Amino acid sequence: MIRVTINGEEQSIEPQRIDALLRTLGLNPSYVAVEVNRELVKRDRFAGVSIRDGDQIEIVQFVGGG
Amino acid sequence: MTDTWSVGKHVFTSRLIIGTGKYKDFAENKRCLDASGAEMITVAVRRVDLKARGQDSLMHHVPPGSVTFLPNTAGCYTAEEALRYARLGRELGLGDLVKLEVIGDQRTLFPDNEATVEAAKILVKEGFIVMPYCMDDPVVCKKLEDAGCAAVMPLAAPIGSGLGLRNPYNLAIILEQAKVPVIVDAGVGVPSDAAKVMELGATAVLMNTAIAGSKDPVAMAAAMKLGVQAGRMAFLAGRIPRKLHAAASSPIEGMLG
Numbered sequence: 001m002i003r004v005t006i007n008g009e010e011q012s013i014e015p016q017r018i019d020a021l022l023r024t025l026g027l028n029p030s031y032v033a034v035e036v037n038r039e040l041v042k043r044d045r046f047a048g049v050s051i052r053d054g055d056q057i058e059i060v061q062f063v064g065g066g
Numbered sequence: 067m068t069d070t071w072s073v074g075k076h077v078f079t080s081r082l083i084i085g086t087g088k089y090k091d092f093a094e095n096k097r098c099l100d101a102s103g104a105e106m107i108t109v110a111v112r113r114v115d116l117k118a119r120g121q122d123s124l125m126h127h128v129p130p131g132s133v134t135f136l137p138n139t140a141g142c143y144t145a146e147e148a149l150r151y152a153r154l155g156r157e158l159g160l161g162d163l164v165k166l167e168v169i170g171d172q173r174t175l176f177p178d179n180e181a182t183v184e185a186a187k188i189l190v191k192e193g194f195i196v197m198p199y200c201m202d203d204p205v206v207c208k209k210l211e212d213a214g215c216a217a218v219m220p221l222a223a224p225i226g227s228g229l230g231l232r233n234p235y236n237l238a239i240i241l242e243q244a245k246v247p248v249i250v251d252a253g254v255g256v257p258s259d260a261a262k263v264m265e266l267g268a269t270a271v272l273m274n275t276a277i278a279g280s281k282d283p284v285a286m287a288a289a290m291k292l293g294v295q296a297g298r299m300a301f302l303a304g305r306i307p308r309k310l311h312a313a314a315s316s317p318i319e320g321m322l323g
Contacts, residue, residue, distance in 0.1 A: 007113040025116060031125060032114060033157035040153050058113065060154050064095060064124055065110025065140050066085030066225070066252075066274030 002053040015053075019046040022059070033060050069298070071247055071269050073216045074163065074195040076134050080105045081264065082294045083136070083249065085274025089283065092127040098277055099128060101287035106134040108165055108272065110141070111155045130160050136197065138165040143178070145185035152189055164189060165219070165251075166198040175225045179206045183213055190214035199251050202232070204239045207248075217246050219272065222263060223253025226275040230259035234266060241267045257293025264297025265305065 001012045006025075013021065018041060022029050034041045035058040041049050051057065070077050084104045089095040099107060107128065115121065137155030142148040145168055152164045168185055170178030182198050183206065189196045195216045200206050202220040210218050220240055223229035230253065231237065241248055247269035254260050254273045263271055271294055280286035 007116055009116070025114075027114060030159070031123070033111070033154045035150075035154065038150075040157055042157065043159065058154075059116075060111050060158075061114050062109040062124060062135070062137065062155075062158055062160075063112045064086035064089060064092075065112075065138055066087045066108055 002051065002055075004051055004053070004055045004057055006057045007059055013051070016051060017047055018049050018051065021051060021057075022046065025059070027059065031061055034058065035060075069302070073197065073247055076106070076163070078105045078134075078270070080291075080294075081270040081298055082260070082291055083108065083270055083272040084277060084287070085272070086124060086128075087274050088278035092122055092124055094283060095124070095278075096127040097284045098287040099133065101284045101291065102277065103291045104133065106136055108136045108138050108274070110138055111151050111158070134163070135160040136163050136165050138199075139167045139185075140165075141169070142167060143169050145181040145188070148181075148185045149188060152185075152194060153192075156194065161195075162193055163195045163197065166196050166215075177201055177221075179203065179209075182206070183209050186210055186213045186215050197249065202236045202240065204236060204243060207240045208243060211244060211246050215246065217249055217269070218244060219249045219251035221252040222250050222259065225252040226279070227253050228255030228276060228279075229253055230255050231262050234262070237263065237266055237268070254290075257289045257296075260290055260293040261297035261300070264294055265300045267301050270294075 002015050037056050070079055080103045082102050082104050083106045084102050085108045086095055139148040139151040148168045168178045168181040169175055177200050186196050186198050197217045198210050198215050199219045207218040222231045249270045249272055250263040250268045251272040254276045260271045277283050277287045
């Protein structure tokens with residue numbers, strides 16, 4: 001297990017790639033954008049980027065706004 | 067000929083752009099969108115709520131492709147922060163448009179002109195179609211246009227204030243000089259406010275609270291549509307000059323002797 005922070009919350013997860021993490025979280029990769037350690041990860045790299053211990057992950061989506 | 071306007075590759079007939087914040091639910095938001103006739107909506111970029119799996123989403127009610135999405139950088143107080151949100155917004159995959167907002171003051175939500183220009187320059191270089199929310203200041207509007215912004219979006223009044231157009235004279239100067247679309251963003255309260263800015267020659271009006279915060283948002287959305295249309299038609303028709311004294315409407319000839 002590794003310790004990571006996802007959207008501000010510390011969690012223990014299995015080491016995995018971003019696409020697998022999104023699946024685990026029940027998120028459609030087409031509707032989210034992801035940053036790892038403040039670096040934007042393009043959608044076509046979700047399957048190629050491994051999450052490491054201590055990573056700060058942000059997962060965002062569109063919400064209502066003015 | 068149809069009266070259209072455009073930004074980037076997007077061509078619009080409707081001159082009303084609506085925000086998607088503060089609605090009771092997405093269904094109401096969608097009904098308002100339909101009633102308003104808007105073809106472009108603003109959206110914000112925020113963290114996914116990991117505790118609310120399978121939650122309802124705006125995208126389920128307003129499918130991408132049915133309208134143009136304009137992601138904003140609302141809530142950002144520095145150029146750097148706004149760049150981060152803009153890049154995340156673009157990564158969400160609905161195009162290169164961005165409503166750039168860099169706020170300079172919490173109480174008024176007035177924009178930080180300097181930081182907005184700074185962020186705009188970088189975003190333009192990165193290929194964004196930048197539509198900046200800005201002060202009703204002709205100088206900053208010119209700077210943003212020179213920076214390569216695709217439009218300028220001066221405020222009518224503070225966001226959500228409903229005060230209406232506070233400075234018609236500045237807007238007139240901005241409209242006189244601008245070579246890009248001028249979209250009045252924020253501060254509209256009622257359809258007459260929207261009509262007023264359109265009568266002056268604004269390209270379009272962007273609003274959120276005026277509709278979402280009204281007692282009957284769907285009815286207000288329909289009213290705003292008419293206000294914007296009335297103002298636009300009046301602008302095209304060309305108003306009469308203002309005069310200090312009367313000019314009789316009925317003929318003097320034929321009066322009884």
